[in-house]
Amino acid sequence: xxxxxxxxxxxxxxxxxxxxxxxxxxxxxxxxxxxxxxxxxxxxxxxxxxxxxxxxxxxxxxxxxxxxxxxxxxxxxxxxxxxxxxxxxxxxxxxxxxxxxxxxxxxxxxxxxxxxxxxxxxxxxxxxxxxxxxxxxxxxxxxxxxxxxxxxxxxxxxxxxxxxxxxxxxxxxxxxxxxxxxxxxxxxxxxxxxxxxxxxxxxxxxxxxxxxxxxxxxxxxxxxxxxxxxxxxxxxxxxxxxxxxxxxxxxxxxxxxxxxxxxxxxxxxxxxxxxxxxxxxxxxxxxxxxxxxxxxxxxxxxxxxxxxxxxxxxxxxxxxxxxxxxxxxxxxxxxxxxxxxxxxxxxxxxxxxxxxxxxxxxxxxxxxxxxxxxxxxxxxxxxxxxxxxxxxxxxxxxxxxxxxxxxxxxxxxxxxxxxxxxxxxxxxxxxxxxxxxxxxxxxxxxxxxxxxxxxxxxxxxxxxxxxxxxxxxxxxxxxxxxxxxxxxxxxxxxxxxxxxxxxxxxxxxxxxxxxxxxxxxxxxxxxxxxxxxxxxxxxxxxxxxxxxxxxxxxxxxxxxxxxxxxxxxxxxxxxxxxxxxxxxxxxxxxxxxxxxxxx
RNA sequence: GCGCCCUUAGCUCAACCGGAUAGAGCAUCCGCCUUCUAAGCGGACGGUUGCAGGUUCGAGUCCUGCAGGGCGCGCCA
Numbered sequence: 001x002x003x004x005x006x007x008x009x010x011x012x013x014x015x016x017x018x019x020x021x022x023x024x025x026x027x028x029x030x031x032x033x034x035x036x037x038x039x040x041x042x043x044x045x046x047x048x049x050x051x052x053x054x055x056x057x058x059x060x061x062x063x064x065x066x067x068x069x070x071x072x073x074x075x076x077x078x079x080x081x082x083x084x085x086x087x088x089x090x091x092x093x094x095x096x097x098x099x100x101x102x103x104x105x106x107x108x109x110x111x112x113x114x115x116x117x118x119x120x121x122x123x124x125x126x127x128x129x130x131x132x133x134x135x136x137x138x139x140x141x142x143x144x145x146x147x148x149x150x151x152x153x154x155x156x157x158x159x160x161x162x163x164x165x166x167x168x169x170x171x172x173x174x175x176x177x178x179x180x181x182x183x184x185x186x187x188x189x190x191x192x193x194x195x196x197x198x199x200x201x202x203x204x205x206x207x208x209x210x211x212x213x214x215x216x217x218x219x220x221x222x223x224x225x226x227x228x229x230x231x232x233x234x235x236x237x238x239x240x241x242x243x244x245x246x247x248x249x250x251x252x253x254x255x256x257x258x259x260x261x262x263x264x265x266x267x268x269x270x271x272x273x274x275x276x277x278x279x280x281x282x283x284x285x286x287x288x289x290x291x292x293x294x295x296x297x298x299x300x301x302x303x304x305x306x307x308x309x310x311x312x313x314x315x316x317x318x319x320x321x322x323x324x325x326x327x328x329x330x331x332x333x334x335x336x337x338x339x340x341x342x343x344x345x346x347x348x349x350x351x352x353x354x355x356x357x358x359x360x361x362x363x364x365x366x367x368x369x370x371x372x373x374x375x376x377x378x379x380x381x382x383x384x385x386x387x388x389x390x391x392x393x394x395x396x397x398x399x400x401x402x403x404x405x406x407x408x409x410x411x412x413x414x415x416x417x418x419x420x421x422x423x424x425x426x427x428x429x430x431x432x433x434x435x436x437x438x439x440x441x442x443x444x445x446x447x448x449x450x451x452x453x454x455x456x457x458x459x460x461x462x463x464x465x466x467x468x469x470x471x472x473x474x475x476x477x478x479x480x481x482x483x484x485x486x487x488x489x490x491x492x493x494x495x496x497x498x499x500x501x502x503x504x505x506x507x508x509x510x511x512x513x514x515x516x517x518x519x520x521x522x523x524x525x526x527x528x529x530x531x532x533x534x535x536x537x538x539x540x541x542x543x544x545x546x547x548x549x550x551x552x553x554x555x556x557x558x559x560x561x562x563x564x565x566x567x568x569x570x571x572x573x574x575x576x577x578x579x580x581x582x583x584x585x586x587x588x589x590x591x592x593x594x595x596x597x598x599x
Numbered sequence: 600g601c602g603c604c605c606u607u608a609g610c611u612c613a614a615c616c617g618g619a620u621a622g623a624g625c626a627u628c629c630g631c632c633u634u635c636u637a638a639g640c641g642g643a644c645g646g647u648u649g650c651a652g653g654u655u656c657g658a659g660u661c662c663u664g665c666a667g668g669g670c671g672c673g674c675c676a
Contacts, residue, residue, distance in 0.1 A: 029615060042618055049656090079619045080656075124676090164676070295674055309672080310600045321602075321672095329674040336676050363670060365603075370673095392604090392669090399668085430638075460612070463604080465669080467611070476638035478624045479612085486638050494635055531615070543613075546623085557631095557640045577635095598636085 003107070003526035004095055005029065005039065008071075008085060012041045015065040019058065021047045028085070030524065037076070037084035038520060044081040055081030089510040096508045096519040100579035106586040107522060108529040110151035117155045117347055118144050120359035121256070121263060124161035125248040126170055126202040129255055129412040131402050131468075132361075135391050138457050140359035141261040141592045142538040143389070149590060150533050155351060158252075160268035162245050163339070166206065168227030170244055171237055172219065173209035174201075175226075183240035191239035199251045202244065228333075231273065258416055259450060260592050272342035275349075276334060279342050283327065288377055294330035300373035325370040340371045344380045355385050357536065362390030362463065389536050392465030394457070402468050419449035422474045426482075427599065436598070444596045449474075451481030451593045458591050459542035479546050481593060487549035488588065488595040490556070491581040498562060498574050505578065506571020514551075514558040518576055521551040525583055529590070538591060545587040552580045 005028050013023035025043040032040065044062060048055035059081040066075045066083070071091035076084045099107035120140020123129055144156045174180040180196040197205075213220040230237040249266060256262060280296075283289040288298045301320035309319035325337045347353055358368060368388035375381045396402045404410045424445040436444075456473035460466040476482045510519055521544075528544035531537070561573040585595055 027616075032614095032619065036619090040619090042616095045618065045657090046616085055656090082619065122676095161676080293673080297673075307672090308601050316600075319601090319672095323673060326673045331674070333674085335674065337673090339676095362604080364676085366671060367676090390604095426638085430636095464612090465605090469611080472611075472625075475625080480624085483624095483638070486636080490636055490639085497635060527615085539613085540615095543623090550623090553639060554641090556635080557637095560635070562635050599638085 002109070004087065004091075004520075004523050005527055008039055009041075011066060011069055011071075012043065012062065012083065015062045016043060016047065018065060019061050021051070021058065025050075030520075030527075031084065033084075036078065037074075038087050038516075039085045041083045041085070042081075044083060048081065059083050089516070092516060092519040092523075093508045093510040095523050096510065096576060096579065099522045099525070099583065100508065100575055103582070105149065106579075106583040107525045108149060108586070109526050111533070113151045113153055114354040115155075115351060116147050116152045117157055117351060117353045117356045118147070118359065119157050119159045119356060120144075121158040121261070122161060122360065123158060123248075123252045124166065125244050126166065126206040127161075128203060129252065130409040131394055131412060131415055132409070133412055134415070134453075135394060135457060136359050136361070137256065137259060137261045138454050138592065139389070139391055139462060139538060140357075141259075142458055142541070142590060143357065143359065143536055145590050145592065146529065146533055146538065146541065149586075150529065155265060155353070156263045157265040157267050158263040159343070160245075160249070160266050162241075162248075162268035163231070163270040163273065164336075165223065165227050166210070167230055167241055167244070168223040168225070169209035169213055170202070170205055171226045171230065171240060172223040173205045173212070174240065177205070180240050183236040185236055186234070188235050189239060191236055195243040195247055196240070197243060197247060199247055202247060255412060255416075258446075259454075260594060267343075267346075269336075269339045269343075272339050272346050275342045275345055276338065279345055280327065283378060286378060288374070289327060292324060295326055296328035297324035297326050298374045298377065299324045300370050300377065322366055322369050322373070325374045327374075337367065337371050337374075340368075341374055341378075341380070344371070344375045344386070345378075348380055353385070354382070355387070356381065358386070358388045360388060360390065362392055364388070365390050387536070389462065391462050392460075394468050395465050397467060397469065399467065415453070416449065418470060419453055419474065420445055422470065423448035423452065423482075426474070426476065430599065440596075444599050447594055447596045448482050448485060448599065451485050451588075453481070454591055454593050455481030455484065455542060458538045459546070461539055462537055484545055484549050484584070484588060484593070485595050485599060487552060488581060488584050489597070489599050491552065491577050491584070492595075492597055494561060494577055495574075495581065498570075501562060503562060503570050503574055504567070505575045506568050508575050508579075509568065509572045512555075512559050514555040515573075515576065518551045518555045518580065521548050522576075522579060522583060525587065528587075532590075541587055541590050545584060545591070548580065548584055548587065552577070552584070555580075 008028040009026055012026040012028055016023045016026045025047045026041055027043055028039050028041045030039060031037040044055045044059035048058050056077060059077040063075045063077050063083055066072060071088055072085050073088040074086040078084050118140055120136045122136055123133060144154050147154045174197065175184050179201065182192050213223055230241055283298065289296050299320060300322055305321050306318040307321035308316055310316050326335050327338050329335060347356060365388060372386040375386060376383055393401045402410060427441055427445045452473040459479065473480060474482065476486060510516055525544060528540050532540035559573055561570060561577060564570045564573060588595060
């Protein structure tokens, strides 16, 4: 399956080659001036620059060769040497028919399959998710779906935070409250298979313990000791920890479920732990691990890569940049970079991925730079196979990271509830048919809420921060999730009616301006998915989905379908509508958004 | 102090490898429902792309400087 842009690029490329010009320059793009053309090539400008030729003359020669192409209804040279191309209606109709027939990809295309791991989500045991977890989940899920659609073998890994100091805190707090006496005994057990704690216990205990650790050094030291004993393998602690992990994971899965986010792997930091000793020995053997100020580090800066650094005493020195990766602290414990590095080694052994994508907050960019460089130096991953896909924060109206009115962190659960409530209100006030059951109503409200949140997030550029404004996101007008659902639902309703009336699909014929525009938009899905894939930017999919919905809406207003004058026109327009729905739902699915049957 | 990122219409955001007249949505104003979901469609208004230089036939895009904002800077993750 080839989109028009690509096949025209080939045609222009041949014409370029015939004129003795590098055909790689013959890139065709959608026209900047839809009033003049459908597609354009600016290649003559670049080529003329290289050859010191006259761009208009070159463009004219190329245009002359292209004029014979039956797909093109007009080829013109404009401005300093743009080649403007307009497609024939027949060629557009043929391409639209291709997209319509593509039940699998809706007009998108595949790549050579690679093994890809996407590391996203990053939830923690016993810590309820908050809005800070939202972007990683939404963006990561979307990329996972996009990479899968394009043909890659993708593993989504939640990278569960199950191994740090917070585990020691929980164990200690549990013990103090007498909740898990059976697990406190030393020795090999056996220990109860039933969990001694509920989710409610964990929700309550963690903030309690974290607060206590700050005020009470004795408690903190006991928690540290418990952490060390857990990691050292004390059976009772391990058994209790397993219960924490299981209880938390079930709760987190439900929450991710609500967001239509799911993971193939729930590997945690603990899974990298068994590789730690081996990895450290390996780093030592390779001479990468060196002593520095009491700690063991890996130097990752190349010679000459330095930055100025001001020391505490006020003197300024040249320090390596990026700074060394701290592998073992002066106290002898592993750091989070150590875990990340061991996880790369683990993935190499178990999956051998061609690419690992980390969907993590932009603020950790330098950390990942350090880890990646260390991994390359140690040979744990092929050069350039590790990518940190940073993203900006979700901010409040004041432009600062989102907080509740009380100033606290907003729980993800509460955010979803807020949005669902707002959607419920809108659905209740909509003019829905009377036979909608309360269950369907609730399902619609939920889908609308998730669409609103996700589309708002994914329509923003991944790397920048954005302002969270629920009222704006929930609006059914404009560039929002609910608007897109509305458009999809409108087509579904139309298709139902057509089926009732026995209207049959017919070959696609392109006549009207709105039909041309819709066909061109359907064609552009391939480029949108390819660009989104190359740049790891779901907002390009969001952009396309919106453009498609708009194109359809114009078509819907301008070209009556069920009341068209003849059966051939009805069938053609119906086929365009069906193709639109399929592509729109495909695009929305790539964003992790599901459409209801009606709303 | 050093480094990275950002600054585009009143507001929220786009802009494909440097190309034509910088695009959407919201808000404001004007039209369009006896016809397939008007949660829609059409139109109008709105810009010295933070500022000053430079490279180029051509700069929102590349380079330098400045201003304003955000983030990061070894023993937390």
